[in-house]
Amino acid sequence: MGAVKSKRMPRAVREQQMLDAAVRTFGQRGYMAASMDEIAELAGVSKPLVYLYLNSKEDLFLACIRREAKALVEAVRAGARPALPADRQLWAGLTAFFAHTARHPDGWAVLHLQARTHGEVFAAEVTAMRADIVTFVTELILAAAREAHRDPHLPGREVAGLAEALVGAAEALAAWANSTPGVTARQASATLMNFAWAGLGDLMAGRPWSPPEGEAPDTGAGSGADVHTGRTSPVR
Amino acid sequence: MGAVKSKRMPRAVREQQMLDAAVRTFGQRGYMAASMDEIAELAGVSKPLVYLYLNSKEDLFLACIRREAKALVEAVRAGARPALPADRQLWAGLTAFFAHTARHPDGWAVLHLQARTHGEVFAAEVTAMRADIVTFVTELILAAAREAHRDPHLPGREVAGLAEALVGAAEALAAWANSTPGVTARQASATLMNFAWAGLGDLMAGRPWSPPEGEAPDTGAGSGADVHTGRTSPVR
Numbered sequence: 001m002g003a004v005k006s007k008r009m010p011r012a013v014r015e016q017q018m019l020d021a022a023v024r025t026f027g028q029r030g031y032m033a034a035s036m037d038e039i040a041e042l043a044g045v046s047k048p049l050v051y052l053y054l055n056s057k058e059d060l061f062l063a064c065i066r067r068e069a070k071a072l073v074e075a076v077r078a079g080a081r082p083a084l085p086a087d088r089q090l091w092a093g094l095t096a097f098f099a100h101t102a103r104h105p106d107g108w109a110v111l112h113l114q115a116r117t118h119g120e121v122f123a124a125e126v127t128a129m130r131a132d133i134v135t136f137v138t139e140l141i142l143a144a145a146r147e148a149h150r151d152p153h154l155p156g157r158e159v160a161g162l163a164e165a166l167v168g169a170a171e172a173l174a175a176w177a178n179s180t181p182g183v184t185a186r187q188a189s190a191t192l193m194n195f196a197w198a199g200l201g202d203l204m205a206g207r208p209w210s211p212p213e214g215e216a217p218d219t220g221a222g223s224g225a226d227v228h229t230g231r232t233s234p235v236r
Numbered sequence: 237m238g239a240v241k242s243k244r245m246p247r248a249v250r251e252q253q254m255l256d257a258a259v260r261t262f263g264q265r266g267y268m269a270a271s272m273d274e275i276a277e278l279a280g281v282s283k284p285l286v287y288l289y290l291n292s293k294e295d296l297f298l299a300c301i302r303r304e305a306k307a308l309v310e311a312v313r314a315g316a317r318p319a320l321p322a323d324r325q326l327w328a329g330l331t332a333f334f335a336h337t338a339r340h341p342d343g344w345a346v347l348h349l350q351a352r353t354h355g356e357v358f359a360a361e362v363t364a365m366r367a368d369i370v371t372f373v374t375e376l377i378l379a380a381a382r383e384a385h386r387d388p389h390l391p392g393r394e395v396a397g398l399a400e401a402l403v404g405a406a407e408a409l410a411a412w413a414n415s416t417p418g419v420t421a422r423q424a425s426a427t428l429m430n431f432a433w434a435g436l437g438d439l440m441a442g443r444p445w446s447p448p449e450g451e452a453p454d455t456g457a458g459s460g461a462d463v464h465t466g467r468t469s470p471v472r
């Protein structure tokens with residue numbers, strides 16, 4: 001894996017540096033205002049080299065979208081822990097999602113705002129990523145239904161609708177969290193988990209879902225129906 | 237109000253016809269592919285008249301976005317009935333939203349897809365509309381909290397997050413409902429109401445929220461904490 005072994009490594013490394021610079025510039029300035037000069041300078045390379053490697057501003061933007069989408073989907077999938085009870089799995093997945101979008105605000109701005117605002121080719125990439133995440137969430141909800149020993153043949157349409165609702169809520173909340181000073185990834189996940197798992201009805205009745213106090217596997221969390229009143233609860 | 241009274245009426249009427257044709261064309265073909273020739277033909281007017289009245293394709297698109305955004309916000313506000321208990325109010329608002337997006341699929345495509353995909357000027361209009369709806373939903377959630385005799389001083393940040401989540405879920409679900417054959421506005425509202433009010437935890441435990449059997453005010457719905465098992469429930 002040394003630099004001697006493959007002549008491609010330096011190019012791959014430099015390409016990643018260019019993409020890092022581009023994601024930052026597109027995310028902070030917006031696609032239209034971002035200049036190739038600025039991206040090249042931030043990456044510490046010449047502008048012709050950026051064009052040689054990435055071809056055009058459009059192709060560079062597309063490469064950014066694909067890299068950020070892949071990283072986000074991988075982070076969410078890696079976050080879920082199938083051995084946990086359903087509510088803890090969902091909590092783990094949501095926390096992974098909000099932690100990733102909080103740690104990569106420029107990447108999230110590229111995916112959620114820029115890619116959807118500047119043409120159908122770019123928007124289609126985000127639509128594909130979204131479909132991946134909806135599929136994953138659908139599996140989580142089906143697993144939760146199986147765990148609850150309910151009819152595993154939940155109406156497919158109902159589960160698909162719930163997954164769409166959950167993903168739409170997560171997207172909106174990530175954008176809000178990143179643009180609202182002081183909202184942490186953990187708070188955003190807790191708000192969504194309360195909404196998604198306990199529902200407004202339970203929240204209003206003073207029965208919020210509470211996140212586990214620690215992330216250690218020996219927290220001894222019971223079923224999702226248990227009512228916790230831990231101090232980490234975001235409501236009250 | 238007769239045609240004689242004001243010379244502006246014919247222009248206003250013709251403008252609405254142009255906007256009707258434009259919303260349909262932008263919604264179905266997309267902003268880029270839509271041609272001014274097609275819009276003029278569909279409106280039954282000459283292309284120069286469209287330019288005379290609406291100035292340019294960009295201005296015509298902007299006028300469409302503004303008209304559709306205003307109509308959607310008005311429909312949602314008109315749908316909520318402040319005299320009802322909180323869960324019924326939310327149900328009424330959601331039903332009004334999904335009924336409107338189902339009845340005006342081209343208008344919704346213009347707002348949710350086209351306006352956000354073709355530049356920042358258009359996207360900003362949708363962002364403003366969204367802020368209106370988030371404000372409205374925030375009021376609904378605060379009213380629900382007051383009704384539940386809970387601390388009316390719910391953390392503002394928590395309520396704002398819940399409103400963002402609910403609006404994001406509604407947007408995603410409306411897009412899904414309109415692109416999924418056979419999903420009615422009522423089913424979409426019921427799915428979201430279940431998600432938003434009962435939460436996945438209650439759904440999995442077999443405690444869905446059930447929509448009222450009829451929309452008559454004498455349905456006698458109790459508090460949101462009541463468990464109904466009406467046959468209109470979308471789960472089971």
